[in-house]
Amino acid sequence: xxxxxxxxxxxxxxxxxxxxxxxxxxxxxxxxxxxxxxxxxxxxxxxxxxxxxxxxxxxxxxxxxxxxxxxxxxxxxxxxxxxxxxxxxxxxxxxxxxxxxxxxxxxxxxxxxxxxxxxxxxxxxxxxxxxxxxxxxxxxxxxxxx
Amino acid sequence: xxxxxxxxxxxxxxxxxxxxxxxxxxxxxxxxxxxxxxxxxxxxxxxxxxxxxxxxxxxxxxxxxxxxxxxxxxxxxxxxxxxxxxxxxxxxxxxxxxxxxxxxxxxxxxxxxxxxxxxxxxxxxxxxxxxxxxxxxxxxxxxxxxxxxxxxxxxxxxxxxxxxxxxxxxxxxxxxxxxxxxxxxxxxxxxxxxxxxxxxxxxxxxxxxxxxxxxxxxxxxxxxxxxxxxxxxxxxxxxxxxxxxxxxxxxxxxxxx
Numbered sequence: 001x002x003x004x005x006x007x008x009x010x011x012x013x014x015x016x017x018x019x020x021x022x023x024x025x026x027x028x029x030x031x032x033x034x035x036x037x038x039x040x041x042x043x044x045x046x047x048x049x050x051x052x053x054x055x056x057x058x059x060x061x062x063x064x065x066x067x068x069x070x071x072x073x074x075x076x077x078x079x080x081x082x083x084x085x086x087x088x089x090x091x092x093x094x095x096x097x098x099x100x101x102x103x104x105x106x107x108x109x110x111x112x113x114x115x116x117x118x119x120x121x122x123x124x125x126x127x128x129x130x131x132x133x134x135x136x137x138x139x140x141x142x143x144x145x146x
Numbered sequence: 147x148x149x150x151x152x153x154x155x156x157x158x159x160x161x162x163x164x165x166x167x168x169x170x171x172x173x174x175x176x177x178x179x180x181x182x183x184x185x186x187x188x189x190x191x192x193x194x195x196x197x198x199x200x201x202x203x204x205x206x207x208x209x210x211x212x213x214x215x216x217x218x219x220x221x222x223x224x225x226x227x228x229x230x231x232x233x234x235x236x237x238x239x240x241x242x243x244x245x246x247x248x249x250x251x252x253x254x255x256x257x258x259x260x261x262x263x264x265x266x267x268x269x270x271x272x273x274x275x276x277x278x279x280x281x282x283x284x285x286x287x288x289x290x291x292x293x294x295x296x297x298x299x300x301x302x303x304x305x306x307x308x309x310x311x312x313x314x315x316x317x318x319x320x321x322x323x324x325x326x327x328x329x330x331x332x333x334x335x336x337x338x339x340x341x342x343x344x345x346x347x348x349x350x351x352x353x354x355x356x357x358x359x360x361x362x363x364x365x366x367x368x369x370x371x372x373x374x375x376x377x378x379x380x381x382x383x384x385x386x387x388x389x390x391x392x393x394x395x396x397x398x399x400x401x402x403x
Binding site (some may be wrong): 007015019023025026079082095099102123126131 | 176177178179230231232233235266268272273283284298306332352355359364367371372393396400
């Protein structure tokens with residue numbers, strides 16, 4: 001593991017925990033927020049590093065984030081949003097949305113639309129990832145009850 | 147009403163309804179999901195022996211009805227909303243204890259009132275400081291150079307701080323977000339022009355991150371999934387408007403560059 005990965009791990013841990021604090025999450029849960037964010041970001045990074053597109057990388061990272069959040073929610077008896085929000089924040093396509101905005105300002109509307117659609121698709125992927133793991137979780141719970 | 151025999155159940159029904167509504171109001175006002183609000187209210191009512199409570203929750207109001215021997219219907223308008231997940235999780239604990247039969251109505255109502263009056267979990271200056279730090283971290287995560295770290299910290303702190311301050315002065319959150327991202331963009335452009343920052347794009351992207359409506363996006367998705375179509379759509383629109391305001395503010399700043 002090179003220094004770059006350790007740097008990324010530390011930075012994503014701090015930023016996710018910081019987001020927990022901005023959203024007034026309980027103090028004891030901030031390290032867990034950091035862990036969720038860190039795992040999501042490192043997964044996303046390794047997926048893109050292996051040559052996957054942004055959308056499948058986001059999907060994989062979000063699904064894992066949602067699963068860990070569910071585990072933490074059960075373990076600490078805390079609402080799941082406390083963890084999942086901190087986890088998805090780094091994956092939000094801020095950079096692409098920004099590029100799209102910038103192209104609008106520069107009157108390059110064709111590129112702006114392309115980038116805008118891409119940002120929209122990634123946002124949709126985050127949503128789908130959250131839904132998918134939730135549905136799987138509910139199905140497992142129903143199967144257990146049968 | 148005149149006999150004491152009738153008054154007792156009437157009072158306790160009243161208190162049960164109050165308790166359910168208070169729990170629902172706290173969760174809704176502090177960034178909880180709509181399904182959690184409905185679930186908590188119906189659960190509390192059921193724990194106190196009212197099996198067929200109905201609730202209808204939208205981001206701006208709660209309608210709650212108990213069809214017991216004394217039918218009660220209540221409506222609460224929610225106009226102030228902020229994000230305080232500590233309160234959501236505290237109400238969640240109370241609701242668990244009520245379901246476990248560990249709390250009677252008056253005790254639960256007292257505890258919920260206490261939670262409602264709690265201040266934010268962390269002071270505002272700490273939140274601004276942490277938002278600034280997070281911006282710096284995002285800069286590194288998004289491939290920026292350490293040289294620009296301080297620029298992102300400054301811009302991120304200014305952006306988040308001015309949203310907090312402006313939102314107190316101007317009731318329209320949309321305008322506060324627009325103005326904050328305009329200021330943020332302006333500061334970054336100044337920093338780049340004066341040579342203190344190198345990469346304009348990465349600094350702006352990193353310092354805008356604390357303003358991103360992440361909680362609204364997650365909540366909108368979870369609400370839509372749970373079948374709360376009205377709430378899900380309106381929260382999605384709220385998230386979209388925030389994103390739009392930020393984008394417009396940045397675009398306005400960039401047009402001067």
